[in-house]
Amino acid sequence: MSSSLHRLSLVRLAEEIRRSAISPVDAVRCMMDRIATHDGALHAFAHLNDAALDQARRAEAEIAAGLVRGPLHGVPLAAKDLFDTADMPTEFGSPVLRGRRPAQDATVIARLRAAGAIILGKTTLTEGAYADHHPDVVPPVNPWGAGHWTGTSSSGSGVAVAAGLIWGALGTDTGGSIRLPSSCCGVTGIKPTWGRVSRAGALALAPSLDHMGPMTRSVADAVTLLGVMAGPDPCDPTASQLPVPDYMAELTKPVRGLTIGIDHGLLKARADDQVLASIEHVIEVMTGLGARIVDVTLPPIEPALTGWAVQCAVEAAIVHREHWSTRAAEYGPRLAALIERGHRHTAFELAEALEHRRDFAGRMEALYADCDVLLIPGLPVAGPTLEYMSGLGEDPAAILAIGPFTAPFDVSGQPTITVPCGASEKTRDGGGIPLGCQFAGPRFAEALIARTAHAFQTATDWHTRRPEGYA
Template sequence: MSDGDPCYASVADLCRDFGSRALSPVDVARAHLERIDRLNPMLHAYLAVLADTAMAEARHAEEEIGRGEHRGPLHGVPVAVKDLCFTRGIPTTAGMAIRRDCRPDYDATVVSRLRQAGAVLLGKLHLCEAAGPEYHRDFPAVVNPWSASHWSGASSSGSAVAAVAGLCTASLGTDTGGSIRTPCTMNGATGLKPTWGRVSVHGVFAMAPSLDTVGPIARSAQDAGHVLRAIAGADANDPTALQAEVPDYVADPPSVHAVRVGFDPEGALGGVEADVAQVVREALATVAHLGADVREVSLPPTMPLAADWGTYVGTEAAVVHEQTFPSHAAEYGQFMREILQGGHAVSGIQMARIERERRVFAGKLAALFDDVDLLVIPVLPLANLTLDRLKQLLFNPETLPDLLRFTGPFNFSGNPTITLPGGFDSYGAPIGFQFVGRHLAEPLLITAGRAFQGATDWHRRRPPI
């Protein structure tokens, strides 16, 4: 256990200590709920805390483990889910005031699978409106625990803040253009955007269905691997879920020895601010020291798809929201209102051109993975992303693509990526970087992440709260 604090214990630590009776799932759940009660009024990571049901689930887990009925690594472990994930009888807002009282009559598949694994569900996590980058005016913004003046990331900000602040052991986020990866880099969390279709999206409120993914956010790659194994796999309720077998993601020794790691100096660092570039270079030096075969490559251009992301997402989102938009347009925030209005105006020819660019990018990227196993890239090109600076970038069509150029294109291609903490900028804010893999390369991404985190301690740094 980390420093004797159960709120910062790993999945493996909790699994071991629950089995030996050194820790009680009830006591660990109570410690998390007390910490949430103390810090959530400041951080706003949770929209709903399920204290009574969480304690009941913890008691049930403790009884089962005591009888020798251990379900696996997540049994009794406190988790939380982004409030896009349906929970039976519990409001699922998607960060939208218009859905404040929406109570689904079933659980999302990912929620059901966490329950089947014996995890203790602490609550529903805050997010930007409809999984976009802006909070609805009726909800308080999630606060970055490292600095209240800095961005907490995009849509899955509550999921990342809860994990790094010790308000859960691990969480679920979703990612349509970077919404797992940007909160992880801004808050010093570890997050995995799986291959498109690796995790069922049944019962998860959509943003743009052909880009959406659900994935784990945690404090380490190993913990993310445990969560991914619990939630991944085929689902009869989701025909887009892949049929591929789900492996044990933490079975292999953590190593990058002889792994071919590709790096494009211009494509990855061109126009990137110095603090970010330094983190990426140091990450490359670390994996090279660990025995990786670092090779120079040429990334296919990412800016064209980043520039088209809003158009494409707006069109798919317009279908998702057709029952409430434009009929209730006044109840939406500025960003979602504008992206949906834009989606209604997109022509079939525009969509066809973007689809063509999408297929070309995906094809070139797949060919690149004939020569390398992983790519190293930033998450964001900018450091010191204060809230004031973000406002200037977010609503500017000329600068928004720059925020998306290392994230959105990999939603278009469906490739998995893992975001790892890699350092801090000159202002003390965390900076992460990504490993990108070929489709279904999650085992390698997690193994590489574990190797990197075995050689560094960035993921162990805690915010000053």
């Protein structure tokens, strides 16, 4: 079992640990061994937890004594290096915060630990959770192809899960930062409704756009984490007071009769042929499961995207004002340019962006009168290469060119789940890079979109595929 332990799903691992068939110590050692073997080339981790083995031994003893803390007892996980952890640095991908040691855990970290999870390490991210890694940071490498983009900003989380270095990881999403790496790395990621998961103790890019969510190998694994992470929090007054559903109980409900909306016009205008073909594949699978496909028209996304760029820049400038005033020279060029734009935007421009946001969010919520969920690609381009990404030019045009299917849902605050649904064409120069699709729903419809995505995964095997050399 030890040689294939990393192939188990998170749900199966947790079950085996609870009945003492697998030791948490063996699970931690398995991941530590794989990290030692592979992460020198992949650079997915920024920090490792020196106390992880001791924590695993404690979990093993507790379970043996009949004390099961929760659904994640003894399960190793990782967290993007912007979630505060009292036992590891939290450095935000930035030299400005190098050596920062928080006094306490972020709320989501505390909840995972209370459920028995072992936080094995912190994953690499882009500087300040924006678009590029700081020049001092070695970027993570896509295990499916070193010349291809990992997706940002939760790059290390996507790489670690895809390569089997961890069973699940936390990410954040401001314009697509859970869903872009999930698409590029072939993993499952949930961007919940804004406010569904507490942001307390998580360093911010743009607070009103930031969403916290899980990245795993399957929908079942992802909702297992989400069920622990979600819920009201006195430390975050913006966290919703709504009760958290039993996501796992909802997964197996049928999708027959479910109505899935697709904006074919938007897709044809924005997505390449390989991406369009992957969506047609999803349509075929979901139709075979009894779902009904209907044509819908999303409200115009350009005002929402333009407003997103303004609001992200202004909020980032506010977040960084303390360090920016004295240490601006230490920032990397792309985050620095964002902050500078934030200082230049006028009150008129911000007010206009907020008005566009309110209008777009309202129209998006009304759209679900015509369908239950939406189907939309994760990316407009199949398996983008690093060369392609470097040719997109300057922000905000560059970042919005890659995120037209992701950023609008950060603007609306609605939940989406990304799952693997295909692979790019193989050529002499590479290819075979995962493609992802999103199922989106109205606010707080995480259970519905997860059920839809789970049905797709029960009928396909894209989420079970592993990159060569990491199986």
